[in-house]
Amino acid sequence: MKKNELQAAFNAVFSNSFQAILRLDAEYTILDYNPAAAEWIKKVYGKKVGAGDSFLEYLPGEDVEEFNENIKRTIGEEHPHYKLFSIIGGKDQTEYWTEYQFYPVIIASVFTGMYVFIFDITERKNVIDEVARSTRRFYSLIKNSSDIVSVIDADGFIRFTSNSVEKILGYLPAEITGKNFMEYIFPADLENFKTAFSGSMSADRKSFVSQFRFLHREGYWVFLESLGSNHLGDETVRGVILNSRDVTDRRHFEEMLKKISRQNELILESAGEGIYGMNREGRITFANPAAAEMMGFKVEEIIGKNHTEIVKQVTAEGVPCPVEECRYYTSMLDGNTCSVDDAFFTRSDGGFYPVEYISTPIKEKGEIVGAVVTFNDISERKRNEEELLKAKEEADAANRAKSEFLANMSHEIRTPIHNILGFLEMLDSTELDRTQREYVGISRESTRTLLEIISDILDYSKIEKGKVEIEVSDFNPRVLFESTVELFSATAAERNLSLYAFIDPGLPDLLVGDSLRIRQVLNNLIGNAMKFTPRQGEVAIDIVMEERTAKGCRVSFSVLDTGIGVPLEK
Known part of the structure; x- marks a missing residue:
């Protein structure tokens, strides 16, 4: 049975039991009670029970000391269980013979409270007293008792049993009369019953209470609780009177209570x-x-x-x-x-x-x-957090050092490139033939592109922001396109590649955008195309105006080659 099912069954038995049940904490304060307990306290004490009441308020003063001593002793036992018999003077001057049964709740070896079962045995006591006075009256009283009332001799043979034996145990009175009572007791319970029964034979102890399993006529076992009284010396009875009732449901309740207590104990003990x-x-x-x-x-x-x-x-x-x-x-x-x-x-x-x-x-x-x-x-977690914070601070320091290094290197790298540009400008102003001037122009344009890229890489503020922003400015797309293609003309001739370029004649002479980024993209596309195109292959670059509106136009840049390419599925 799962824990929630076990708990639900436990609650149902607790609430619906005809038996008066109280739940106390370790200080004997009432935490909970069922309707039967509320009814019993109302009947005897004339008051309404409430959670928070002290249980000792409902225990006769002369019994409190015995209760405290025996509870302390019982807690240390393997199966803690304690009974107390008391006579209570009710609000109407009636004497109530009462049996208390206490079941301590032990969790992780610590006493946390108890369950108290209260039995009004006044009727049972009165029945036994009446039996002792008159055999005839005894039999007339017990014949139709709801409990099983039996008379057995000193050897355990049944001399009489009430009609209720059929309802509780399935036997007709005639079937079981003359049989030995002890032959029907569960073997494991027999020794305890014999001990209690024998004890009632002593002069100073005439009564006893015993719980045992008794064989039902259908073959299963029923838990009985018997209140025995020795009247062997009474000429009208000449036997031991047993007043027995079915406590099977109560025992099941107790077993569920033990399981829940043990389960709670295991959960608490194993929890991290x-x-x-x-x-x-x-x-x-x-x-x-x-x-x-x-x-x-x-x-x-x-x-x-x-x-x-x-x-x-x-x-x-x-x-x-x-x-x-x-x-x-x-x-x-x-x-x-x-x-x-x-x-x-x-x-x-x-x-x-x-x-x-x-x-x-x-x-x-x-x-x-x-x-x-x-x-x-969470000490370990705090240590980990501190270590992570320290690592972050170290990483931030490293990033700052890197940024400072790049900032310092920015000037060192830009200076020689500016010198190269200066010398190319000077070289372009000298006497050069057509081919030399063309080479100088390509070198100058390549150097400027390199300077722009390096400037972007080394820009300290852009590195700190973690992004490169688009720079918007006016540019001539034809000039940009022709100068970019011209950079690769020498390489194309060297690799024996045919390099074709097409510019849409409808393209405006002036566009607004980031010419550096466009040049970088075209450089990458053209460079890759030439790298993976075999000798005598072709590379074609097209700039086409796809759409033009009053607000602007959409331009398509594409590079085609006869290289190995990439499959569509990839």
Whole structure:
């Protein structure tokens, strides 16, 4: 059964049980109760039970000391369970014979509360008393009792059983009368029953209570709880009277309670986050091992302590924060879940560490009764963040150094290029033949293009911005196109390539744009085309005006070649 299904079944049994059930915390404060419990307390005490009431208010004063002593003893047992029989004087002066059964809830070896089952055994007690006075009256009373009332002799043989045995166990009274009662008890439960039964034979102990499994006529086992009373010496009875009732549903409820408690315990113990809970007064009611370890305590050392003694929030400098400023506590007061990722908690040794935590209020029937705090030690994450910040600062310093280097190199690189341009201008003014002048012109244009590209690369502000902006200016597309193509004419002749160029005659003489970027793109396209075109191949460059409007025109630049190309699918 899954956890949510198990919890739903548990809640259904708790709410709908005819048995009075209370849920207490470790300080015996009532946290929850079912309708049957509310009805019982109303009947006996004439008052309405409420969450937050002390259970000790509903326990006779003379029984409180015995209750406290036995609960402490029971908590340390492997299967903690304790019974208390009490006589309560009701509001109408009626005496109520009452049986309390206590089932402590242990989580991570820590007592966190208990479930209390309350049984009004007044009727059962009265029945047994009446049986002791008169055999005839006894049989008339028990014949139609809702419980199974049986009389067995000292050897365990059934001398009489009430009609209810058929409804609960499937047997007709005549079928089971004369049989040995103990032959129907589950083998694993028999020894405990025999011990209780034998104990009732002593002079100082005439009664007993025992739980065991009894074989149903259909072959399955039914959990019975029997209240036994020794009347072997009574001439009218001459036997042990057993008042037995079916407690199968209650046992299933108890088993589900154990499973849920164990499952919750495993979840808490295995959780990597620190988890602890506190009640309305700020006392820690439970904590898992991870929480205790991060705080520097053992689990048992912090249970019951006020949270201000254990969980102290401080600033990054270690200065204690006032409790009214600590969200893990104030969220319980205002009823709002809060998440904090920049707090610091102290350890038992006085040190402190960074944490992130979530504080969630616990509500019981609409009332806030406490809070659960889940927290993580984020020391390692903080160290990683500091290392990343340090690495970023180092990277920024390296970038600044690079930028400074490029800024310094800008002048060093531009100066010789300007010198080359100057000498080319001087060379162009001398006596040159046609071919020499053409070469000088190409060299001068190439040098200017190189200077523009280098200027763009070395521009410090553009590097800092991480982008190169488009420079808009007027230019003549024909001059740009012809000068660009002319740069590759010598290379084309050397590789025996045919270089064709076409400029749309409808193209305007003046365009506005970034001529440097256009030249760079054309240089790349033409250069690649010539690089991958075999000797005696062809490279064609076209500039075509595709569209012209009053606001401008769209111009297409294309380069075609007879090289190997790239497949369309790639």
